[in-house]
Amino acid sequence: MTSAPRAPSDRKGLVQVFTGDGKGKTSAALGVILRALGHDFRVCIIHFMKGNFPYGEQKILTSLPNVTLAVFGRLSFVDPNNPAEEDKEEARKALGAGRKAVLSGEYDLVVLDEVNVASAWGLVGVDEVVKLIEDKPEHVEIILTGRYADKRLIELADLATEMTSIKHPFDKGIEARAGLDY
Amino acid sequence: MTSAPRAPSDRKGLVQVFTGDGKGKTSAALGVILRALGHDFRVCIIHFMKGNFPYGEQKILTSLPNVTLAVFGRLSFVDPNNPAEEDKEEARKALGAGRKAVLSGEYDLVVLDEVNVASAWGLVGVDEVVKLIEDKPEHVEIILTGRYADKRLIELADLATEMTSIKHPFDKGIEARAGLDY
Numbered sequence: 468m469t470s471a472p473r474a475p476s477d478r479k480g481l482v483q484v485f486t487g488d489g490k491g492k493t494s495a496a497l498g499v500i501l502r503a504l505g506h507d508f509r510v511c512i513i514h515f516m517k518g519n520f521p522y523g524e525q526k527i528l529t530s531l532p533n534v535t536l537a538v539f540g541r542l543s544f545v546d547p548n549n550p551a552e553e554d555k556e557e558a559r560k561a562l563g564a565g566r567k568a569v570l571s572g573e574y575d576l577v578v579l580d581e582v583n584v585a586s587a588w589g590l591v592g593v594d595e596v597v598k599l600i601e602d603k604p605e606h607v608e609i610i611l612t613g614r615y616a617d618k619r620l621i622e623l624a625d626l627a628t629e630m631t632s633i634k635h636p637f638d639k640g641i642e643a644r645a646g647l648d649y
Numbered sequence: 650m651t652s653a654p655r656a657p658s659d660r661k662g663l664v665q666v667f668t669g670d671g672k673g674k675t676s677a678a679l680g681v682i683l684r685a686l687g688h689d690f691r692v693c694i695i696h697f698m699k700g701n702f703p704y705g706e707q708k709i710l711t712s713l714p715n716v717t718l719a720v721f722g723r724l725s726f727v728d729p730n731n732p733a734e735e736d737k738e739e740a741r742k743a744l745g746a747g748r749k750a751v752l753s754g755e756y757d758l759v760v761l762d763e764v765n766v767a768s769a770w771g772l773v774g775v776d777e778v779v780k781l782i783e784d785k786p787e788h789v790e791i792i793l794t795g796r797y798a799d800k801r802l803i804e805l806a807d808l809a810t811e812m813t814s815i816k817h818p819f820d821k822g823i824e825a826r827a828g829l830d831y
Contacts (some may be wrong), residue, residue, distance in 0.1 A: 475721065476796075478826075481818055481823070481829075483672075484815075485673055489810035489811065489812075490665075490677075490810050491673060491674075491677035491680075491681065491810045491812065492673075494677040494678075494680030494684070495672075495673035495676040495677040495680055495812075496676075496680065497679065497680030497683050497684070498673075498675065498676030498677060498678065498679030498680040498683075498706070499829060500677050501679050501680075501706040501709050501710070502676070502679070502703070502705035502706045502828060502830075502831065503828045503829060504705075504706075504707065504709050505705030505706050505707065505708035505709045505828070506708075506827050506828030510830050522687070523683070523684035523685065523686075523687030523688045524680070524683040524684045524686075524687050525687065525738075526685070526687035527683050527686050527687045527713065530705070530710065541715075544799075549816070556744050563754065573826075576828075576829075582733070598694055604669065604711065607776050608829060621815060621816070623793060625809045625816070625818045625823070626672055626816060626817055627814075627815035627816045628671035628672050628673045628812050628814060628815065629671065629812070629815050630671075630673065630677075630810050630811070630812055630813075630815045631669075631810065631811045631812075631813060632809075632810060633666075633803060633809035633810065633811050634803070634807070634808060634809045635808050636663055636807045636808050639731055639807070641663070641807070644660075645688050646684060646685045646687070646688030646690050646758075646759075647663075647681060647684065647685060649684065649686075649788060
């Protein structure tokens with residue numbers, strides 16, 4: 468089994484959006500990361516909301532080469548109607564870290580986990596996310612996850628998938644489970 | 650960071666379905682696998698269609714402990730309207746391997762990748778997939794991926810997500826890319 472050449476400079480990175488109310492958005496981003504690592508891509512993941520932080524996979528990801536992980540946000544839930552200044556500050560830091568990673572040239576794939584929610588709730592401006600995408604170096608692939616993706620982000624994306632919940636165990640009162648949901 | 654206990658016998662395994670025409674079904678299953686491995690789950694992945702075989706992630710997955718990977722199907726595409734006997738034979742073998750894995754007690758999570766398509770195209774009977782789900786030990790989690798999930802499978806599932814393509818780079822003539830699509 469051979470790998471693709473590492474960070475081929477002539478590769479065109481795309482923009483992928485995983486949105487919708489169904490389970491599988493962050494999971495799909497993680498799956499793409501696994502695939503990318505198998506081809507020796509250098510990957511950076513920025514988690515905008517610690518409350519959604521994928522503890523299970525952190526253990527595996529941090530054991531692998533070529534992965535950088537950065538986590539922002541507070542453990543408490545954000546009030547969408549009245550986000551605290553600290554929540555905005557954390558989201559701004561997350562976007563700054565994402566911008567740095569994208570522009571650094573050190574990564575082939577940058578995942579901005581829950582950035583769609585952060586911008587929908589006004590923690591960061593959609594304009595700034597748009598600008599980050601517009602400024603990205605040609606070879607960098609960006610994945611944006613989270614519900615409520617702004618239509619401007621979907622317009623800019625090359626690929627967008629809406630994950631729609633047909634049924635969810637939470638509907639039956641089953642709580643989030645270690646190893647499967649986090 | 651602590652892990653959940655390994656294969657707790659009182660854990661109730663659920664059935665998850667990822668279906669729809671959008672990108673992210675197999676990727677989401679891979680993301681759940683990453684999460685599960687982080688909690689020391691034992692994982693088995695059965696790929697029903699080699700044509701869809703995720704070469705990039707195989708390299709990472711086979712480097713990790715607690716993962717078994719089995720690949721079935723022929724490299725050539727299956728004709729949905731007139732599948733070859735060899736395609737049916739491969740799908741039957743895949744389902745047999747999945748059944749063995751589920752009933753063995755050796756795995757906490759079994760992913761049947763593209764089984765939805767295999768049953769929709771008549772390579773295996775939906776009845777047999779239903780029976781496998783009905784016969785599963787309590788603690789085993791099963792994930793079924795692929796387009797065209799039969800409504801009986803969705804009825805049996807605890808969680809089902811429809812991945813709908815909003816836009817896809819293939820629409821623009823961009824071909825599948827190493828590290829991102831395989």
